[in-house]
Amino acid sequence: MxxxxxxxxxxxxxxxxxxxxxxxxxxDAGKEVTWIPSYGPEMRGGxxxxxxxxxxEEIGSPLVRHPRGVIALNLPSADKYxxxxxxxGVLVGNQSLIDHPFSRTDITHVQVLANELAEQIGxxxxxxxxxxxxxxxxxxxxxxEAIEKALENHLPERHKRLLxxxxxxxxxxxEVALKNTMHAAETLKNQ
Amino acid sequence: xxxxxxxxxxxxxxxAIRAGLxxxxxxxxxxxxxxxxxxxxxxxxxxRVFLQAESELAAINMVYGAxxxxxxxxxxxxxPGVSLMMEGLSYIAGTEIPVVLIDVMRGxxxxxxxxxxxxxxxxxxxxxxxxxxxxxxLAPSSVQEAIDLTVLAFDLAxxxxxxxxVLADGSIGQMMEPAELPPMKPLKTTRPEWATTGATNRxxxxxxxxxxxxxxxxxTNLRLLKRLEEIEANEIRYxxxxxxxxxxxxxxxxxxxxxxxxxxxMARAExxxxxxxxxxxxxxxxxxQLRQITDQVKAFLVVEMNSGQMLLDVQRATMGxxxxxxxxxxxxxxxxxxxILAEIRRIATTNEYATNGFVRRNWLRRxxxxxxxxx
Numbered sequence: 326m327x328x329x330x331x332x333x334x335x336x337x338x339x340x341x342x343x344x345x346x347x348x349x350x351x352x353d354a355g356k357e358v359t360w361i362p363s364y365g366p367e368m369r370g371g372x373x374x375x376x377x378x379x380x381x382e383e384i385g386s387p388l389v390r391h392p393r394g395v396i397a398l399n400l401p402s403a404d405k406y407x408x409x410x411x412x413x414g415v416l417v418g419n420q421s422l423i424d425h426p427f428s429r430t431d432i433t434h435v436q437v438l439a440n441e442l443a444e445q446i447g448x449x450x451x452x453x454x455x456x457x458x459x460x461x462x463x464x465x466x467x468x469x470e471a472i473e474k475a476l477e478n479h480l481p482e483r484h485k486r487l488l489x490x491x492x493x494x495x496x497x498x499x500e501v502a503l504k505n506t507m508h509a510a511e512t513l514k515n516q
Numbered sequence: 517x518x519x520x521x522x523x524x525x526x527x528x529x530x531x532a533i534r535a536g537l538x539x540x541x542x543x544x545x546x547x548x549x550x551x552x553x554x555x556x557x558x559x560x561x562x563x564r565v566f567l568q569a570e571s572e573l574a575a576i577n578m579v580y581g582a583x584x585x586x587x588x589x590x591x592x593x594x595x596p597g598v599s600l601m602m603e604g605l606s607y608i609a610g611t612e613i614p615v616v617l618i619d620v621m622r623g624x625x626x627x628x629x630x631x632x633x634x635x636x637x638x639x640x641x642x643x644x645x646x647x648x649x650x651x652x653x654l655a656p657s658s659v660q661e662a663i664d665l666t667v668l669a670f671d672l673a674x675x676x677x678x679x680x681x682v683l684a685d686g687s688i689g690q691m692m693e694p695a696e697l698p699p700m701k702p703l704k705t706t707r708p709e710w711a712t713t714g715a716t717n718r719x720x721x722x723x724x725x726x727x728x729x730x731x732x733x734x735x736t737n738l739r740l741l742k743r744l745e746e747i748e749a750n751e752i753r754y755x756x757x758x759x760x761x762x763x764x765x766x767x768x769x770x771x772x773x774x775x776x777x778x779x780x781x782m783a784r785a786e787x788x789x790x791x792x793x794x795x796x797x798x799x800x801x802x803x804x805q806l807r808q809i810t811d812q813v814k815a816f817l818v819v820e821m822n823s824g825q826m827l828l829d830v831q832r833a834t835m836g837x838x839x840x841x842x843x844x845x846x847x848x849x850x851x852x853x854x855x856i857l858a859e860i861r862r863i864a865t866t867n868e869y870a871t872n873g874f875v876r877r878n879w880l881r882r883x884x885x886x887x888x889x890x891x
Contacts, residue, residue, distance in 0.1 A: 345521070345692065348521055348692060349521055352519060352521050352694040357694075358521075358693065358694060359691055359692070359693050360521070360691060360692040360693070361687065361690060361691040361692075362690060364546075364547060364630070364686070364690045383777070384693075384774070385774050385775060385776070385777035385778030385779075385780075385781065385853065386774060386775040386777075386778040386779075386852065386853045387687060387691055387771075387774070387775075388775075388850055388852065389852070389853075390852045390854060479521075
């Protein structure tokens, strides 16, 4: 059993960190995991992404063409990855920066006003955690509690005061996603 | 030690430190820079030598000098930087002293780019500097293997008084995986009998790669070859997957090898009898192991992130006894598993193989179609 997740957005949106949190949680759960960033010139100010693969056996390719799950934190990422999500997979979009609904009917997708939710919780920088919460609500590869534990265990000491806000962001994303999601089956039914 | 989520570059640096590294000399270059950066923090903290040289030329010659004292020393770089080190590497080989080099390969030729590539295989495995010399070359495909092979590199370098290269690529350097670091080894307290340590109360020793008499240089070359034979007898390492009943065998090292593993599993799920042989030592190359399975195999498929450099070694090993097909991506492009799966399907279902000599030409035509198609 292998699950591939791509998290994509602008540099500075916490794309790489959100992936690392996922990787830490997978490691702590005793899974095989790889985290690989796009480390090219694009990380200097443009789009950034990372691929996280979680598996029960030795992981082969660290990159995939068609991931099971995608978090698109901005419009270019949404446009690039909507068509690449594996059929039956999950796509979470940051509605705050995406100006049109997703159109795929063979995947489960949701858009979350992540910037606004993050700001309500108190910090725009929580956008990534809101979206991670949303993804995990629809794709229970790792329980939310395990993500919280991973944050606790691996966040540097100086950032530990931010833990409660991070937990809140994960929860908020999770709740919104469960309410608003278009499931693959439903979208097919509605056609 | 518990597993930690470690980035390849940092894992290799810390592994070298724990293997008893006494001196590091290097110059920054992406996608290897985190290795040097980690050294710059950790080595001074431990009272050991970290020196950022003014260039790769300087770095390799500092390593040369430091290695002559019998200390555990290393450098690291990426493709264009390693090209600059070739003269120094040849001198080190000619002087028969142990040195470890980590090369985190990137796309080329020239300045190229910083994406993962394997196009320095020939330069490293078959020598890039002048003269006949044979470094041991270790090719990790995961962060854990990068750690283990870095530690092994120092032991092999000292055992055989040779250069050992850990040949990684940008993908191994940049990825994070759970891995276990070894415990910290104490630094060596003795120096080998050949080391130049300051001749007080003993006869002086001279380390050099100069043998002005060709007869003497020939004897030196013979010594290097004898050592290579010993290395070939003792140090071949590889990993095999699903070989028992395999009719088709994919051969790939490092990142290409692990991408191929995904493709092989997909092919197995389709009922195709495919296996994978992933060489870990590129020199010595697992020639006997390949030869041994040649009888059971209908065809080999070599997969690389270059234009078929290891392909020639696989052809050499199988001696025309089985068809050897090739698939590669170039210039920093990493193949996806489905590309290799398509190649496996093609080979397993058509039974049409390129006759010897046209393997690369046929691959080139297929790749052109793929690239022109704007995939």
